[in-house]
Amino acid sequence: MVANPARVPEPEDHRVHGMGTEWEAPTWPAITPDEAAAVLARFPAAGAVTGLHWHSPRPFSAATLVQTTRGPFLLKRHHHHVRTREGLGEEHAFVAHLAASGLSVPDVLRAADGASAVKVGDWSYELHRQSPGADLYRDRLSWTPFLSRDHAHAAGVALAELHGAARGFDAPARRQQPLVASFGIVPAADPIAAMSAYVAARPAVRAFLAGRPWQAQCARLFDQAGADLPALMAQQPPLWTHNDWHPSNLLWREDGTVRTAIDFGLADRTTAVHDIATAIERTAIRWLDLGQGNDDTIADPASALALLDGYATIVPLGRADVDAIVRLLPLVHLEFALSEVDYFTAVVADPASAAMAWDGYLIAHADWFFAPPGRRFLRGIERA
Known part of the structure; x- marks a missing residue:
């Protein structure tokens, strides 16, 4: 350490x-x-x-x-x-x-x-x-919204193009290491058992969670997500994906379209649905404002819909695809939040940031989705 x-x-x-x-x-x-x-x-x-x-x-x-x-x-x-x-x-x-x-x-x-x-x-x-394109979001924080609906639409187009280019890359999932957005817990037949195995393989995470009712906390989240979520996710075709699709990981042309996708540090073998849900979660909700005032106003469903509309110009999205994205959104950040806990406990001695990753990013984000503001956001995507 x-x-x-x-x-x-x-x-x-x-x-x-x-x-x-x-x-x-x-x-x-x-x-x-x-x-x-x-x-x-x-x-x-x-x-x-x-x-x-x-x-x-x-x-x-x-x-x-x-x-x-x-x-x-x-x-x-x-x-x-x-x-x-x-x-x-x-x-x-x-x-x-x-x-x-x-x-x-x-x-x-x-x-x-x-x-x-x-x-x-x-x-x-x-x-x-140096990659081509304007780095318009270079100094902006992650979980920063797009500057315009046009940028959200263009990001959706580029994400669909990336998924098309990714097909045929059949490498196995990445080895165990911090700060990777893996996807082995949510689609598992027994997600809590899969999560227990994840924690057991990382002694620093296990020590951090030892005093917390973490299994009960996560069992509650999976119950709220629905018992059929793991089976639904297990049906999604595997695909290597970016897993960190936010504005500052994109370089832009003057016409507002995406020139280059950068920063593949979180890339792993997940699914297209996982990558789309991650993109929405990263860009359509101002998480840094959560708990700072009116949590009803931190979401921007129009930005999420613009991203989905852009994606659909390249790869059509059916009702089942949108339903899967909506169902996954409350828990899409779970494994990366765990990997952040791993980083802040096993690599750097920063228990305060580890607690923020767990309490704030994993539990509180999911709770927002299951509360009335988040449910309205998810329904707005479904209905549109």
Whole structure:
């Protein structure tokens, strides 16, 4: 465990997104010019570093835009407890498949040994060419709504195109690691037993939950979701998906359409329905305002419907598809919230953020969907 990761003062004003609305000091030290130069020397196509021009505000890793004699590149660094070279290779293989299918995705460079990531000490690094498109949402928080219904519609179109490109990629689900949006609990014949196995395999999560009535809490949520939900989800065709489809993971053209999809760190073998529900959950509800006033007003069903309308221009959605999306929405965040608990307990000593992931993101989000405001939101999608 990295109990107190070292801070570096350069750049002094660098802040990252927290679990709430506040900007925070980074958990992971910013990448320095000397560090970037040493890593890029291992990538023959990168050229020599001439400067660093931006540090990412994403909280779970460190990333910087590196200018070199051969152009701009994005250098991303992960602690090896979060991503190993092999773990990065899983998502890079998916990205390569999408690129071969004609989708605009990051161009991942290969190191001198042919690998798509390198290990230096406790760190794993990946290097991408700067992707085309305007980064309109670069500094906005996750769970930030689209700036317009047109953007929501365009994101739906792009998500359907990604799902089409993903077909034929038949790699198994990713290995156990933090911060992956897996999908093995909700479709299980006995979800509580599957969740117990998930927790048992992660000692830090097990210790965190030891004093909580977590099985009773989750049994209540599954009861509210309906006894047939696991069987309904088990019928969905498996598909490798993005699993983090929100505006700041998209780069945009001037006409408001999506140019490039980025950040495949949460990608895994789930289902198209899971990815669509995740996209709605990430973008159509202002979760950061939950409990701050009127919870009746945090949802934007029109944005959800625009995303679904965009998706349907590429892949038609039948009544059964929409019903499955609506049924899954209250619990679609369950496994990623668990993976966040894993990160905040097994990787960094941050019990307060682990509690927020569990109490706020897993339990409170689901409870909102099962309360009158959330039920109205779900009915609005069904009826439209």
